[in-house]
Amino acid sequence: MPTDPEPSTGPTGGGLRRRLSARAARAARWAVTHPGPSVPLLALVLTAGFLLVVTLLPRKPAFVFVEAQTETLLYRVARPEVAGLPLVDATVRTDGETATVATGLLQPAEGALVRYRWSPAAIAVELSVRQGSAGTLVVDEEERPLPAWAVAVFPHPTSADSPAARPLPIAGPAEIGAEFGAPLAPRPGQRRVTGLMRGGEVQVFGRAVLWFNDDALYPVTDFPLPAGGRLTGDRPLADEAGSERLANWYGLARIGDEGFQVNATTETDSLRLHRPGVREAETFGIGLLTRLFNDPGLAAITIFVVVFTVAMQMLADWLPLWRGK
Amino acid sequence: MDASAALRLAVIGAMLTAPSGPPALAQSPDPAVTVAHSVGDFRESYDTAAKVAAGSPLVGLQLGTGTGRLGVDELQIAVPLAAPSICVSSATQDGRYAAINRYEAEAAGRPVWRLEPVTRAYQRELSGYGMETFAVRAYVPAGDGCAARGAVHVPLLAGEGDHLLVLANSRSRRGTAALFATLSPAAATGEAVASVRCEPAGESARIAFDLRCELPLPEPAQSQELSLRLTFDDGFGLDSYDYRLALPARADRP
Numbered sequence: 001m002p003t004d005p006e007p008s009t010g011p012t013g014g015g016l017r018r019r020l021s022a023r024a025a026r027a028a029r030w031a032v033t034h035p036g037p038s039v040p041l042l043a044l045v046l047t048a049g050f051l052l053v054v055t056l057l058p059r060k061p062a063f064v065f066v067e068a069q070t071e072t073l074l075y076r077v078a079r080p081e082v083a084g085l086p087l088v089d090a091t092v093r094t095d096g097e098t099a100t101v102a103t104g105l106l107q108p109a110e111g112a113l114v115r116y117r118w119s120p121a122a123i124a125v126e127l128s129v130r131q132g133s134a135g136t137l138v139v140d141e142e143e144r145p146l147p148a149w150a151v152a153v154f155p156h157p158t159s160a161d162s163p164a165a166r167p168l169p170i171a172g173p174a175e176i177g178a179e180f181g182a183p184l185a186p187r188p189g190q191r192r193v194t195g196l197m198r199g200g201e202v203q204v205f206g207r208a209v210l211w212f213n214d215d216a217l218y219p220v221t222d223f224p225l226p227a228g229g230r231l232t233g234d235r236p237l238a239d240e241a242g243s244e245r246l247a248n249w250y251g252l253a254r255i256g257d258e259g260f261q262v263n264a265t266t267e268t269d270s271l272r273l274h275r276p277g278v279r280e281a282e283t284f285g286i287g288l289l290t291r292l293f294n295d296p297g298l299a300a301i302t303i304f305v306v307v308f309t310v311a312m313q314m315l316a317d318w319l320p321l322w323r324g325k
Numbered sequence: 326m327d328a329s330a331a332l333r334l335a336v337i338g339a340m341l342t343a344p345s346g347p348p349a350l351a352q353s354p355d356p357a358v359t360v361a362h363s364v365g366d367f368r369e370s371y372d373t374a375a376k377v378a379a380g381s382p383l384v385g386l387q388l389g390t391g392t393g394r395l396g397v398d399e400l401q402i403a404v405p406l407a408a409p410s411i412c413v414s415s416a417t418q419d420g421r422y423a424a425i426n427r428y429e430a431e432a433a434g435r436p437v438w439r440l441e442p443v444t445r446a447y448q449r450e451l452s453g454y455g456m457e458t459f460a461v462r463a464y465v466p467a468g469d470g471c472a473a474r475g476a477v478h479v480p481l482l483a484g485e486g487d488h489l490l491v492l493a494n495s496r497s498r499r500g501t502a503a504l505f506a507t508l509s510p511a512a513a514t515g516e517a518v519a520s521v522r523c524e525p526a527g528e529s530a531r532i533a534f535d536l537r538c539e540l541p542l543p544e545p546a547q548s549q550e551l552s553l554r555l556t557f558d559d560g561f562g563l564d565s566y567d568y569r570l571a572l573p574a575r576a577d578r579p
Contacts, residue, residue: 072497115560117559117560117561119561122561124559124560124561125560126499126560128499149499149522151558151560153560153561178496178497178531178535179530179531179532179535180532181420181494181496181531181532181533181535182380182420182494182532182533183380183496184380184381184382184494184496185380185381187564190564191561191562193496193497193498193557193559194559195496195497230530230531236525236528238524238525274529274530274531275530276419276420276530276532277372277419277421277530278419278530280529280530281528281530
């Protein structure tokens with residue numbers, strides 16, 4: 001007695017497969033017999049599938065190179081080992097204590113906020129934490145703990161040989177510049193409050209996502225930094241809990257005649273520029289399309305798909321001609 | 326005329342004679358609150374060349390911290406001293422809106438003045454701002470105009486919290502705020518009633534103000550006259566600014 005090779009077992013198993021393949025066959029027949037609506041529909045599905053695959057590829061944060069001229073910058077210390085500052089005859093002042101002149105190493109604590117401020121005559125380095133000690137001052141092998149706030153002021157180094165001529169380090173999430181905001185009415189004898197960012201440039205490099213490109217950097221875009229703005233990460237630096245998730249910046253600030261010349265790098269997909277004239281910050285984001293056309297691996301695949309599609313179209317058009325011969 | 330027709334006529338008559346405009350703008354039933362109308366030309370600007378000079382480090386003074394969107398029909402100032410009029414300078418943190426106007430109270434002797442209007446031309450624009458990005462500096466001027474020199478400042482009633490919030494323009498310097506128990510800033514050399522280190526203000530563009538200083542308040546039963554000292558430090562030196570304040574009694578605070 002012959003046996004049923006695929007006994008029906010309800011909605012699961014072979015029955016379901018049969019029904020699905022029957023539906024697929026019906027859909028294929030419909031697509032062939034209705035080329036008008038089916039061609040754009042299938043093309044849409046294929047395009048959406050391609051973009052979905054690209055979107056789901058693991059993303060690596062962009063490598064950002066920042067070059068700026070500014071009179072102030074602020075960063076939260078993430079790597080205390082590289083955040084130390086040699087001081088030569090600097091005036092160190094803390095809350096409620098008399099200022100002292102010191103030569104030594106100013107060592108900010110991890111998590112402390114460090115602000116560099118330039119003035120035409122001197123440089124101020126301000127350390128602050130909400131609670132605890134903002135760092136130490138190492139003088140002659142002696143470590144002097146600093147309170148929660150301290151500032152060291154020293155004149156512009158006159159000799160490039162001086163330890164104080166070493167550029168100032170940046171080793172943590174940073175903010176560059178301060179908004180060119182409403183001025184204060186000056187009082188007799190008052191100095192100008194410095195803090196202006198005079199301009200700069202941000203260059204963005206992507207990291208290739210496909211295995212055969214081996215994390216290679218590729219140029220994505222660059223944009224100018226307008227004067228009078230404040231460049232930040234995508235979270236407030238003052239918010240200690242939030243700034244833990246900010247990308248670290250590494251670089252240095254050279255003391256110049258009109259401010260600090262900042263060269264720093266960071267790995268992030270989002271930078272914000274707060275500037276006069278707008279309420280919300282401008283956000284520099286690196287989107288899908290930017291990557292699609294710049295990543296060497298993805299660009300090759302994109303070009304392959306485009307050329308393949310065009311070639312297929314051409315062949316499909318030419319074949320009937322040859323067959324006609 | 327039957328009774329129901331008379332009632333209908335009475336209701337229609339009441340509707341026709343009722344004051345126009347939203348009910349919130351009518352005289353408040355709260356005996357402590359009076360509506361304060363602006364007098365003279367209304368001076369305000371939005372995203373144009375500012376008609377008022379910022380100039381002062383003190384940009385806003387308020388009791389409590391407001392949350393949510395700015396309610397331009399609901400701004401109330403505590404005026405705990407006898408004053409014929411007050412001047413109100415307001416600004417958004419991004420510096421796009423600025424206004425300075427003089428207001429007179431409808432009813433004398435009320436401790437709370439509701440401003441009418443806060444804005445004439447920019448209601449829609451201002452309604453998009455959050456309370457934390459709007460600063461109001463109200464004061465009883467010493468002279469006829471709105472010159473702030475020698476003025477006694479009075480706070481905006483902003484929201485919950487028993488603290489005085491000072492919004493200041495330091496130009497990115499470190500700021501501290503201290504309260505002294507005397508109206509004369511020159512005599513404010515004794516121990517401060519309260520003193521705090523200011524924090525960076527919000528994440529909006531810091532154009533009109535960049536610091537917020539949250540001062541805990543003493544709890545006297547009566548209104549009090551104090552002085553406020555703002556000190557800014559950029560590392561190179563200190564700048565101090567003194568202001569006179571009059572704060573309401575605890576019972577009149579929000």
